[in-house]
Amino acid sequence: MTTPWSGAALAEAIEAFAPGSTEKSHGGDVWLKPEAAFMVCEGLKSRPEFKFDLLSSVTAVDYIDHFEVVYHLTSLPKNASAVLKIRVGLGRTDAVVPSVVPIWRGADYQEREVWDLMGVRFKGHPNHKRIMLWEGFPGHPLRKDYVTYDQSIVASLAPDDGAYAAGSETAVEPGTAGSQPAPGAEA
Amino acid sequence: MAIKTQPVTVNLGPQHPSTHGVFRLRVMFDGEEIVDVEPVFGYLHRGSEKLAEERTYTQIVTLTDRMDYVSPMLNNQAYMLAVEKLAGIEPTQRGVWLRMIAAELQRIASHLVATGFLLQDLGALGTPLIYAMRERENILDLFEMLCGARITNSYLRPGGVFMDAPTEFWLALDRELVDIVNTLDELEEYLSGNEIVFSRTKGIAVLAPELLINASITGPMLRASGVDWDLRHRNPYDYYDRIEFKRILHTASDNYARYWVRVQEARESVNIIRQCVAQIEPGPVRPSFDDVPRLIRPPKGDAYVAIEGSKGELGFYLVSDGGIAPYRMHVRAPSLINLTLLRDMLIGGLFGDLFVSFGSVDLNMGEVDR
Numbered sequence: 001m002t003t004p005w006s007g008a009a010l011a012e013a014i015e016a017f018a019p020g021s022t023e024k025s026h027g028g029d030v031w032l033k034p035e036a037a038f039m040v041c042e043g044l045k046s047r048p049e050f051k052f053d054l055l056s057s058v059t060a061v062d063y064i065d066h067f068e069v070v071y072h073l074t075s076l077p078k079n080a081s082a083v084l085k086i087r088v089g090l091g092r093t094d095a096v097v098p099s100v101v102p103i104w105r106g107a108d109y110q111e112r113e114v115w116d117l118m119g120v121r122f123k124g125h126p127n128h129k130r131i132m133l134w135e136g137f138p139g140h141p142l143r144k145d146y147v148t149y150d151q152s153i154v155a156s157l158a159p160d161d162g163a164y165a166a167g168s169e170t171a172v173e174p175g176t177a178g179s180q181p182a183p184g185a186e187a
Numbered sequence: 188m189a190i191k192t193q194p195v196t197v198n199l200g201p202q203h204p205s206t207h208g209v210f211r212l213r214v215m216f217d218g219e220e221i222v223d224v225e226p227v228f229g230y231l232h233r234g235s236e237k238l239a240e241e242r243t244y245t246q247i248v249t250l251t252d253r254m255d256y257v258s259p260m261l262n263n264q265a266y267m268l269a270v271e272k273l274a275g276i277e278p279t280q281r282g283v284w285l286r287m288i289a290a291e292l293q294r295i296a297s298h299l300v301a302t303g304f305l306l307q308d309l310g311a312l313g314t315p316l317i318y319a320m321r322e323r324e325n326i327l328d329l330f331e332m333l334c335g336a337r338i339t340n341s342y343l344r345p346g347g348v349f350m351d352a353p354t355e356f357w358l359a360l361d362r363e364l365v366d367i368v369n370t371l372d373e374l375e376e377y378l379s380g381n382e383i384v385f386s387r388t389k390g391i392a393v394l395a396p397e398l399l400i401n402a403s404i405t406g407p408m409l410r411a412s413g414v415d416w417d418l419r420h421r422n423p424y425d426y427y428d429r430i431e432f433k434r435i436l437h438t439a440s441d442n443y444a445r446y447w448v449r450v451q452e453a454r455e456s457v458n459i460i461r462q463c464v465a466q467i468e469p470g471p472v473r474p475s476f477d478d479v480p481r482l483i484r485p486p487k488g489d490a491y492v493a494i495e496g497s498k499g500e501l502g503f504y505l506v507s508d509g510g511i512a513p514y515r516m517h518v519r520a521p522s523l524i525n526l527t528l529l530r531d532m533l534i535g536g537l538f539g540d541l542f543v544s545f546g547s548v549d550l551n552m553g554e555v556d557r
Contacts, residue, residue: 105527117237131228133232
């Protein structure tokens with residue numbers, strides 16, 4: 001069985017080699033300060049007590065007043081796992097975290113995906129470009145303030161004759177077959 | 188006098204039979220040699236993670252079918268394990284055994300597709316692919332008996348599966364397990380010792396194990412380099428701790444090793460299914476609606492669960508705010524992450540090996556782009 005590190009134990013172990021780098025811990029999670037994150041990750045990978053050689057997953061969550069970047073780490077030799085979180089972009093300012101690509105190459109596409117869909121910047125990423133959507137796409141769709149089914153975007157993607165644009169006779173009236181169900185509606 | 192050459196950039200895809208879906212590779216060639224590669228993703232991006240935010244936990248199962256559409260049962264399984272962890276649902280015994288049988292059948296089907304298409308990429312047009320697809324077709328027939336669907340299964344529910352297997356399923360499964368072994372024997376007889384397969388795959392696109400781990404590459408690709416890392420064994424979920432199975436390892440870490448590991452793993456899955464069938468007992472296939480309501484409201488919090496998918500570590504990260512739909516869903520897609528080393532595999536190689544190496548990664552565009 002993979003042993004998950006408890007948040008408190010991991011925070012203590014991190015503080016031992018990088019004093020003042022953690023914000024808090026709760027359950028199985030440790031919150032890092034963004035400016036110390038790179039150094040902590042380097043230590044987690046190379047130090048014999050951790051040996052987190054595989055970065056399982058990088059993702060981000062939009063909590064409206066801030067973003068949270070979430071790292072899931074795995075150690076193959078120790079068969080252990082850990083969860084790191086970084087809170088950035090407080091008050092919806094620019095969200096920037098250091099890129100961990102120099103430590104784990106596996107973060108390459110995952111960080112690009114987070115930038116593309118969530119709009120969190122990764123400082124020092126060797127190829128900081130969008131991955132799923134094209135350059136010039138308006139906004140970052142996974143943000144909570146992104147307007148889904150935005151008719152102005154639909155219109156901008158439509159052919160020149162405007163057949164698919166908002167307000168044309170093809171637009172579906174609410175409540176008729178084919179219209180969008182209300183978000184979260186129960187089936 | 189040496190002939191002067193000029194590098195040429197060629198776009199391979201998005202519509203190309205060998206790209207296994209809609210995928211574009213921008214490749215710079217110097218003669219036949221590959222100088223630079225840039226993968227371009229997103230042609231199949233449907234925003235599944237965003238769509239999940241406005242669907243109930245049970246409705247999202249249908250979205251997971253459409254991610255890796257060559258192994259929907261495994262996607263269902265990974266997603267349901269994450270929901271169960273988040274909501275604290277205890278699955279029923281028979282439900283778990285049934286989903287393990289479905290998942291292992293799916294793994295065989297997925298490995299057969301990977302093997303068939305790899306040989307198609309090698310230039311063996313048609314025959315091996317049809318052999319592999321013929322057997323996959325029989326597995327899909329079994330799925331049809333289980334849940335009425337062949338590819339978009341949506342078979343699993345929180346705590347189990349939505350209906351029990353019909354009586355005739357067990358007979359058909361017994362017959363099919365024999366057929367699968369026969370097909371694998373047949374494939375191997377023609378291919379595993381084939382001189383052409385050897386010369387085209389051995390020693391090509393070799394990747395060091397340390398590099399694979401550093402690039403977060405998991406699954407058959409990692410095991411083909413000799414790293415013993417299988418989540419079914421290292422972090423058993425469902426009832427994999429009650430199953431005995433061999434971990435398939437190869438040390439060459441080349442295209443042949445990746446092919447070989449997949450074929451042997453398919454054999455091992457047959458062994459796992461037989462053990463599941465021997466241990467399954469009658470009982471409810473999912474908790475009653477009093478225990479697990481149709482509309483689940485997990486407590487506030489988050490959960491990450493990873494399983495050994497057919498391509499590697501398939502993980503679901505769910506965040507709940509206490510509502511009926513997840514606040515955020517993220518899929519750790521092995522198909523996308525396994526492409527991280529594509530440049531290392533291809534640059535310096537020849538054009539003829541490009542699609543073979545690419546096929547040996549075994550990716551699915553539905554999962555890469557989601």
